[in-house]
Amino acid sequence: KSHGHDQALASDTFDKFCNASTLKDILGLYRQLCSVCKLVPTNFHEFFPKIRGKIPSWRAEELWSRFEKKAAEKCYARGRYGGNTKVLIIGGGPCGLRAAIDAQLLGAKVVVIEKREKFSRNNVLHLWPFVITDLRALGAKEDGHEFNLGFCSDKFFAVLYGKFCAGSIDHISIRQIQCILLKVALLLGVEFYEGVGFQGLVEPSSSGVMMFDVILGADGRRTILSxxxxxxxxxxxxxxxxxxxxxxxxxxxxxxxxxEISGVSYIFRQQFFQDMDESMGIALENIVYYKDETHYFVMTPKKQSLLEKRVLYQDFPEPELLLAPENVDQEALQRFTMEAIVFATDNRLPELEFALNHYGQPDVAVFDFTTMYASENACRAVQRKGHKLLIGLVGDALLEPFWPTGSGCARGFLGSYDAIWMTRQWGKGLNSVLEVLAERESIYRLLGQTTPENLSKDHNQFNIDPRTRYPKINLGAVNARQITYLYDSDVPIKDVYDPIRDPNDSKLFKEFVMPHDFLLRWIQEQVAPKNVQVGSIADVLNGASALPALIHRYRPDLIAFPLPDNVDKCVKNQLIFEILQDEFDIGIPMDCEKSVTCGDSERGMLIRYLSQIYLRFRGDIC
Ligand code: FAD
Known part of the structure; x- marks a missing residue:
């Protein structure tokens, strides 16, 4: 009876949680839910089956199966590469929360800190088509012409997210997208702290502070990580x-x-803007109107017009002084905005009443976006006292969008996926620190150029793997040697190919298999300077010259090259096997007799063997 009572209470709390629409309510109900279900947020693979088991209602089931489907995507590798990683995300804006969801699906332990205690931003974000597909994969559901971000066959039940868009379907208010993503993040097991601001990094100590392996700055344009x-x-x-x-x-x-007005700019509708200027004395370059939770307008006025209408008291050449609060007449700003809107909507929006902002004031604001900032690099790594920390930026902290025309959070989401791909590569541990950073920087080069048109077309395939999104990606555009300055270590970096994890880790070795084509190319490149030809993977052993050439290239102290002609191929291979075993702990792959006639049946074994050699030797020359 008591079990049944607990389940009913859990289902009831879950429904309330789904319908909650403020940060305070969402967190309050979530904490209540965890208490009823006796759950503590932790990594996905521990948390998810438990919460699913505790709330078995059919209302929740569609949601659980969507999460399960998402988590089963190959890129998350069933948590194999995130399990040992603790991730801190600074900032619970749209991009921080989106990153938190993917990091959680990757299997990492994820903590988000958000300095505000309210989600109060009414402004509306324009969504690129892939973002809509993404939100749908997390639970959005089309309902006629609108979206219901709910998870039910019956729209009256278990609506997790409320209405997505009240007008057309390609926009959403910032606070609403935050609520949606936060609910998903929490149900996957992310730990979230409101009212907690990040202040700085503290080096590893034994004082029991929580240590992180990865920190992502999602704290907006004025990122503290700058x-x-x-x-x-x-x-x-x-x-x-x-x-x-x-x-x-x-x-x-x-x-x-x-x-709605989805973006009328001066170059396309000159007459419209000239008429507005002549009849109202308001000169704009652009205006956008979205009907969402609020009626949202964004317009770009000319400075002269603001001065003539006395919105700005005084002209200053410096944008900071020009738009400083002391130089703005708030009432004149409200009048100016109203007049522009009345003209743009042909006075068909009756009785307009300002919504309130974070401070309880009419939500109208004037901004300078003369300068948009982008970070020069997307990531870096720090090593102190044997502990390696990966740091990355996402969202506006990484690359500020040109938001008045609505690139919104689309690029922010792309950057969030990319940051979690980097986290995956880091957790996988097979590459060196610098290789992980170099790959991330290679991907970052594309971000500023992305448009809805030049991304891959199949949005359903998008995930954290950049190859699913950027059709012309070159993951090696930046190489490890170009970005050594991004790795700050308290011990000298011996070589740019230092793996993240200990190469003696036997689990790492067992898992590590390089693609056949890649290995072949790598070996060909390594032995070419010694005039050794390798046509196929099997030639590496059959010819008995490739491995001696390879070892001599990296460790000339271990072997002479070329080996004398009169030495039997089988003996040569045995010698190599033994050197690699003694010096690098790479187990002997096969009998040396077999090695010289190596064929298809030995291919898998040979690839594993060569992969381990690659792991030891990768790079140019030591
Ligand atoms: P943000 O949404 O900025 O979120 C950052 C979060 O980090 C915030 O919640 C903040 O409280 C938190 N934070 C900051 N510092 C710390 C700290 N030290 N510790 C913990 N938490 C911290 N885009 C549009 O498409 N249309 C618009 O009309 C539009 N208007 C905008 C108006 C303004 C004033 C601004 C600044 C941006 C606007 N944008 C607009 C851009 C849009 O808001 C962003 O692209 C989007 O919100 C990016 O999300 P984010 O998660 O990267 O950052």
């Missing part, structure tokens, strides 16, 4: 001003009839 080795570059210089405004959506019929 002082931790992430230099920023400015991307734009021409003065650019934007006004954002939010009005209460009362969901009346009259409001519903007014069409």
């Amino acid at each position: 002082s931790e080795g992430f230099k920023r570059k400015a991307l734009r210089a021409k003065l650019a001003i934007a006004i954002t405004a939010n009005f209460i959506n009362k969901h009346t019929e009259a409001e519903a009839k007014v069409e």
Whole structure:
């Protein structure tokens, strides 16, 4: 009876959690849910089966199976590469939360800290098509012309997310997307702390502080990590001003009839803007209107117009002074915005009433986005007292979008997936620190150029693996030697190919298998300077010259090259096997008689053997 009572209470709390729409309620109900179910947030593979078992209601089932399907994607490797990794995410904005979800699915232990105690941003983000597909994979469901981010066959039940969009389907308010992603993150087992601000890194100590292997800065454009080795570059210089405004959506019929403006810019509708200027004295370059939780407007006014309308008291050449709060007349700003909106909507939005912002004030603001910042690098690594820490940036912290035209969080999401791919490569441990960083920097080079058109077309295949998203990716565009400055270590870095994990780790060796083509090419490159030809993988042993050439290239102290002609091939191979075993602990792969007639049946064994040699020797020359 008591078990049944607990289950009913859990289901009830779960339903309330699904319907909650503020940060406070979501977290309160989640904590209640954990308490009823006797659960503590932890890594996905421990947490998920438990919560699923405790809330078996059919209402939740569709949600669980979506999560399960997502977690089963190959890129997460069933938690194999995340299991030993503790990830801290700074900032619970859309991109930090999206990164948290993937890190959790990767099997890592994930903690998010968010300095605010409210999700209060009404502004609306434009969604690229892949973002909609992504949200759907996390549970979004189409309902007629609208999206319900719910998980039920019946829309009255178990609606986790409430309404996604009240107008067209390609936008969502920041606070709403935060609520959606937070709910997903929590149900997967992410630990979330509100009202906690990150202040800085503390080096490893024995004082019992929680240590992390990976830290991702998702704390927005003014990222605190810019002082931790992430230099920023400015991307734009021409003065650019934007006004954002939010009005209460009362969901009346009259409001519903007014069409959205998905981006009218001066070059396309010159007459429209000239008419507005002539009749209202308002000169704009662009205006966007989205009907969402609020009526959301973003417009880019000309400075002269703001001065003439006395929105700005005084002209200053420096944007910081021009738009400083002391230089802005808030009432004139509200009037200016209203007039522009009345003109743009043909006065068809009746009784407009400002929504309130974080501070309880009318939600209208003027911003300078003259300078947009991008980080010069997407990641770096620090080693102290034997502990390696990977640090990365995501979202606006990495690359600020040109938001008035709505690149929104699309690039932010791409950067979040990329950061978790890096976390996966790190956790896998097979590559060196610098190789992981170099791969991440190679991928980052593409981010600023992405558009909805130049991404891969099959959005259902998108995941953290960059090859699923960027059609022309070159993962080796940046090489390890170019970015040694991104690795800050308290011990000299012996060689750029130092693996992240201990190469003597037998588990690592057992798992490590390089692709056949890659290995063949690598061996060919290594032995070519010694005039040894290798046509196929089997030639490596059959010819009995490739391995001596390879070892001599890296460790000339271990073997003479070439070996004398009169030495039998079988004896040569045996000698090599023994050297590799004694010096590098690489087990003898096969009998030396067999090695010289090596064929298809030995191929798998040979590839494993060569993969281990690669792991020891990769790189150019020691
Ligand atoms: P953010 O959304 O900025 O989230 C960062 C989070 O980190 C915040 O919740 C913050 O409280 C938290 N944080 C900061 N410092 C710390 C710390 N030290 N410790 C812990 N937590 C911390 N995009 C559009 O598409 N349309 C728009 O109209 C639009 N308007 C915008 C208006 C403004 C004023 C700004 C700044 C941005 C706007 N954007 C707009 C851009 C859009 O908001 C971002 O692209 C998107 O929110 C990026 O998400 P993010 O998670 O990277 O960062």
